[in-house]
Amino acid sequence: MSQEDHKLRQRIRYRHVEKIYKDLEELGYHDNDPLKVTDLITLDQWHYFGLEPVDAAIKLLDVREGARVLDVGAGIGGASRYLAHKTKCHVTAAELLPDNHRVGQDLTSRCGMTGSVKHVCGDIITTELGKQEFDHVMSFQVILYVEDKPRLFRQLYDSLKPGGTIFFEEFYRLKDVENSDEQAALDFFLLCVNTMPTQQDYKQLLEDAGFQVTVHDNSDAYSEYTHGRWENWDQQRDKYVRLYGEDMVDGWLKLIVTTKKLCNEFGLVGGGRFLARKV
Numbered sequence: 001m002s003q004e005d006h007k008l009r010q011r012i013r014y015r016h017v018e019k020i021y022k023d024l025e026e027l028g029y030h031d032n033d034p035l036k037v038t039d040l041i042t043l044d045q046w047h048y049f050g051l052e053p054v055d056a057a058i059k060l061l062d063v064r065e066g067a068r069v070l071d072v073g074a075g076i077g078g079a080s081r082y083l084a085h086k087t088k089c090h091v092t093a094a095e096l097l098p099d100n101h102r103v104g105q106d107l108t109s110r111c112g113m114t115g116s117v118k119h120v121c122g123d124i125i126t127t128e129l130g131k132q133e134f135d136h137v138m139s140f141q142v143i144l145y146v147e148d149k150p151r152l153f154r155q156l157y158d159s160l161k162p163g164g165t166i167f168f169e170e171f172y173r174l175k176d177v178e179n180s181d182e183q184a185a186l187d188f189f190l191l192c193v194n195t196m197p198t199q200q201d202y203k204q205l206l207e208d209a210g211f212q213v214t215v216h217d218n219s220d221a222y223s224e225y226t227h228g229r230w231e232n233w234d235q236q237r238d239k240y241v242r243l244y245g246e247d248m249v250d251g252w253l254k255l256i257v258t259t260k261k262l263c264n265e266f267g268l269v270g271g272g273r274f275l276a277r278k279v
């Protein structure tokens, strides 16, 4: 798939980027009002389990004041801002889509954090990351979308200082696909790539790039989370339609039902955390 097609498919999935402004309005904020990071944290984390994996990254990476951190696929910058706020480190928030990037920049600026969070826009594969620039790399549910994972891990390795560390939270495949229903759900979820690696595949890819790797499986939590999220959206559909409109809600529900099937009914997909050190 060409880079342009990849981008287009991502844009369709993340087309509701302006939702955060509706959510802020509900909280009583007006356009351009200054914001607090602590008000945003329930709204701007576009990955499972809210702040918990970001706190896990801070702890496992041992992020210190002044450290330089790259956030791969930063979305609207939720994890980047929280990390910089919590640890006083410097974050580069790298994001593919111009709309996500623009909203991320706006929120960072309104939080008064442009000195600690720098937003860059582009495909991570072609973004100039520099050599030995970062103490740490983090990423939350993004790497699945990158087609050339061997190249990505080699580039991230080169961008880290000696002894630097990477943390990422990611979906992985738990078994082989067994029938056409499972394949259709997986294809819809994968969006712009053909395959989902297993946990062992990811470990091997990281080791091939030169990293020393530890893995924390979290698949039971993925199963619980996706089921609970589906119940919530299914039961409260009318309320969400009133807030966000039918197109947005139906688009999300399709993804929410699919991930519930993949992580529960089919037992095909789980997820976990990878911690790796440059040696």
Ligand SMILES: C[S@@+](CC[C@H](N)C(=O)[O-])C[C@H]1O[C@@H](n2cnc3c(N)ncnc32)[C@H](O)[C@@H]1O
Pocket (backbone or CB within 6 Å): 010, 014, 044, 045, 046, 047, 072, 073, 074, 075, 076, 077, 078, 079, 094, 095, 096, 097, 100, 122, 123, 124, 125, 139, 140, 141, 142, 145, 146
């Ligand atoms: C599930 S969202 C997670 C966003 C963010 N990490 C968070 O947790 O709030 C995935 C993000 O990855 C971005 N993305 C996908 N492919 C990318 C690529 N090749 N380079 C940079 N970002 C990418 C998407 O545009 C989207 O914003």
